[in-house]
Amino acid sequence: MSKQITINPITRLEGHGKIEIFLDDKGNVEDAYWQVVELRGFEIFCLGRPVEELPRIMPTSVAFVQLPITWHP
C-alpha cells in the first residue's frame, strides 16, 4: 500500500513551505516534492514606487536581510 507523508510547515528556516513524500508499496521513497506555499507580489507592487523608497520596502520581503533600518542602535 503506497503512502503519503506531509511535512507542514517546514520549520526552523525563514520561509513558508511544505514537503510531500510519496512512498511505494515497499515503503521506499518514490517521489518527493517541496512546495513554496506563499506569494506576496513584491515584483508588482514595487513598480511605480519612488526608487529611493525601495530600500525601505524590499527588506520586508525577507526581514533577515533587513539592512537600512535596525533596532540595534
Add this chain to the structure above:
Amino acid sequence: MAKPKTVICWLGSCGGCDEAVVDMNEVLLRVAAAVDIVLWPVAMDFKYDSIKRMKNGEIVLSVVNGHVRNSEQEEIAKLLREKSQLVLAFGACACLGGTPGLANLATKEDIFNWVYRDAPTVVNPNGNYPQATSSVNGKTLTLPEFYDRVYALNDIIDVDYYLPGCPPPPYSVMYAVNAVLEDKLPPKGSTLAPHRALCDSCKRNKSKPDRLSIKEIRRIHEVEADPDTCFLAQGIICLGPATRDGCGEACMNINLPCRGCFGPVEGVEDSGAKFISAMASILDAESDEEVAAVVDQFIDPAGYLYRFSVPASILQKSRVGKQTTQQRGAK
C-alpha cells in the same frame, strides 16, 4: 502547575517579527522558562497537526504575525483562534495588512500575470500558473488558494490585542509578554502602544517652528536632511503627525522620516486621510496653481501614506479601480 501554552506563528510574513521576538535577547530565556511554546515555525519543530489535536482554549496566548492572503493562512488563523484564550496581532502586517498590503493596489490577475509570465526575468514557456490542485507523475499536489486581496488579521478572526510596528521594538514585545504573564492586560481590543502621535515624543519636535509651513516637497535623496530638524519643516514627507507613537524613533535616529508602521493614532481610523488633513493645514500656497504645484511633487501618495495599511484603510473600502500592469508600467 503546568506552564501556559504559547504559540508564536507567522502567516504571510517576512520573518522580521519573529526576529523581533529573538531580539528580546536574554529576556527570551526567561519567557521560554515561564511558558510552554507549542508552535513557533521559524525556531522550533512543531507541526500544525499537533495544534489540531489540542482542546479549544488550551493555548493561553497566540502571538500571530503576518497578513492573510491564502486559504492556508486563513485556516491557521482560525485554528489558533479556536485553540487560544488570547490572540495578539503582532506587527504591522497582522494589525494593518503591512507592506505586502500594497499588493491590494493591483488585482490578483495582475500579480499572477506579472510574476509568472510578464516580468523580464521569468522563463515560463508553457505558461504554467500555480494551481490549488495539480497532478505531477500521477501524484496529486495541493497549494493554498491565493485570495483576491491581502487581509489584516482582524478581517479574518477576532483579535484580542494589537502590537503594531514593522517590527515591534523589543521593549514593547517585553511589555506585552509581561502584561500577559502578570495578568495586567488592558481592556480587550487595546493596542499595546502609546495613544499619542509620534510627533509628541519626537526629539526633533522642538525644532519645529511655531507655524509650520512648507512651500515644496523634497524627496529624501534630493536633500541632505538635518538630523536635528523636523522633517516636515525641511519639506520632507514624514508621517509622524498621523502615526502612533511607540517605535522608539528607530527611523528618526538614523535620519529617516516616518513611514507610519505603527498605524493610526488612537481614535483615528485612517492615518493617510489624517496626514492629508495635516498636510493641507501646513501648505504654504495661495493660489490653486501653487497648491497644484506642491501636490504634483507628492508622487505616489498611496505608497507613502498607506505603506503599511492599505488593507485596513478607507482606500481599501473604495478599492482602487482596475489598474493593470500595463497602466502601472506606463506611469
